Amino acid sequence: MPRTRRAPSPRPPVPRARRAPGPLRDTLALVGLPLVAALTLPAAFAGGGTRRWFGGRAENQRAEAQAAKDAAAAAFYELDTAQRDLRISVETITAVDSSPAARRVVSDFEALGRRIDEASHRYIDAVDAHDLDRDDLEASAASQARARLTAAKEELERVKRELDRFADGLGPLLGTAETQLARLAPSVERARQALLAASDALDTARGSGLSADDLAARLATLSPELTRLNQGAGQHGVPATLERAERVTREAEAVRVEAERLPERAAEIDRRLVSLRTRAQALTTRSGQVEPILSELRRRFTVACWEDLQNVPEIAAENVGQAESRLAEARAAREQQRWADATALLSTARALLNTTDEAVSAAGDRLRRLNAVQKDPEQEIERTRFAIRDAQRLAMAGRNTPDPRDARPLDDAVARLERAVADLEGRHPDYWHFLTETETVRAAVGEVVARIREERGGGAH
Known part of the structure; x- marks a missing residue:
């Protein structure tokens, strides 16, 4: 007596517009069905209606085989979805990066694609090997179908795990690529705005009567760069486009700043011309x-x-x-x-x-x-002696005897000052020599003081 079959649980949907990878498409063409039909056609007849059943054991085997088929379909769908998502990631990396590491990513992904094709073929072959909706399906055939479908599912899951591990390893490269892609559009827009601002500033400068020919020439050289930016990263590559956008922004900004400063620069030059001419006239008088x-x-x-x-x-x-x-x-x-x-x-x-x-x-x-100094040489003498005495006190601070490195130049300074003072006692003293000598003595003493303070300051730290 006929019995009504319970409808199987819903299976994961398969994308309508999905294209199977290369060899997988060939396999589907050979069996005469598109991938969507291959996965969904059996299910179209599973719900409702009546069918004849032959024995409880065959029914159990059929149900187990159908469950294995559903599980394999789910694994196939998950693998296909992961592959498509990962392809986007790989394409993101290769759009930005041409390094050896990025090239290895491409070759490794292609190798994984071949593994996916092999696993997909096994799954399609297992689906096509047995019609689980046949009324006269034998228990042995259902058992064999279940075994093949289970093996296909396990293979699909193994490849999915490999794909997941591969995806996990793309983190650093993918992060860098996504960062650069995120910078791309804003960088290009900044370059366009910088060129527009430079052009506006140049027009304003010309409107005030300034030719600004050199700035116009510099701005004109950026026009081909704008054309390349408009052609996009697809033609010139992301890194090159980013570099070009940043360079155009920088150079256009420089033109804008100079164009905006032109009126002020002209006024500044006019002021300097007047000031220097006045100074030249004053120096002529002083000369x-x-x-x-x-x-x-x-x-x-x-x-x-x-x-x-x-x-x-x-x-x-x-x-x-x-x-x-x-x-x-x-x-x-x-x-x-x-x-x-x-x-x-x-x-x-x-x-x-x-x-x-x-x-x-x-x-x-x-x-x-x-x-x-002719009127009162003592003032210069006392000034120099004070510098020497101050240095001597510093050299002896905290010491019983001076450091020879300090004592020798200070003693030389005393002797040199005494000779300079003695030279003033002649009939026609060389006051200029006296002044240069006292200046030299003070400079030598100052060097000793600076060295002592530096050494003691370093020791304090």
């Missing part, structure tokens, strides 16, 4: 005062006190003349908006005027200092 100072030095002091200043008037006149020439060239460069040339010429003019100022000031300073 004319050097000759009377030299005359007084010659009249009142020995040759050694003024001989090195003899050429100051000529040097001052020559330097001021050169500075004025550079200023004229800077004015022309500014009118032509050659900003770098104008800035360089102004710097040269300023250096010439500084040298002139020092020389002119040296003559007046020399006369002032010589007048002071």
Whole structure:
């Protein structure tokens, strides 16, 4: 008497648009069914209706075989899903990384793909070997089907475990790749915005009457780079695109900053031109005062006190003349908006005027200092003796006898000062020699003091 068959439990769905890997597609073509039909067709007849059953043992074997088939289908689905997910990860890595490690990932994934194809073939063969919905299915055939399906499931699970282990090992490479991909779109957008901002700043500068030709040329060289950025990482690669985007951003930002500063830069150059021209005129006037100072030095002091200043008037006149020439060239460069040339010429003019100022000031300073020491040499002597005594006290602090490294230069300083003082007793004392000697003595004493403090400070730590 016919009996109604209980509907089997639902099996995991199989994706409609799924394509089986290479050899798997060939196998399905040979059996004449697409993968979806191969997995779902038997189930379409499993629910509802009536069928004839032959014996309890055959029914049990059929049920066990069907359960094995369902389990194998679930394992197949899980493996297929994992493979597709992992393919995305591998493609993410290879899109960013071309290192040997990334190339090994590709070759290892291909080897795993072959293992998956083999396991899938075994599963398809096991499914196709027996029609579990036949009314006359024998118990031995159902048992054989169960065994093959169980073996196929176990093989699919083993390969799935291998795939999982492989996926776990991709962590560092995948993390780096995902980080770079996450940076890609924002980096490219920043580059585009930087170019736009640079172009706007350049237009503003030109609107104020500044040509900014050099900046326009620099900006024009970035246009091909923008084209490459728009072509995308698919054509040029992620690392190259990231590097290009960062470089374009950096260079465009530099153009923008300079374009925005152009009006201020022009005004600054104008101010410096006026200031340096005024200074040159003032130095011309001061240079004319050097000759009377030299005359007084010659009249009142020995040759050694003024001989090195003899050429100051000529040097001052020559330097001021050169500075004025550079200023004229800077004015022309500014009118032509050659900003770098104008800035360089102004710097040269300023250096010439500084040298002139020092020389002119040296003559007046020399006369002032010589007048002071001629009137009262004791002030300079006491100043130097105080420096020596202060150094001697420091050298003896916490000691019964001084360190020879300290005592010798300090004793030399005392002797040198005494000789310089003795030289003042002549009929025509060389006051300039006296001043340079006392300065030298104080400098030598200062070196001793600095060394002592450094050594004792280091020992305290």
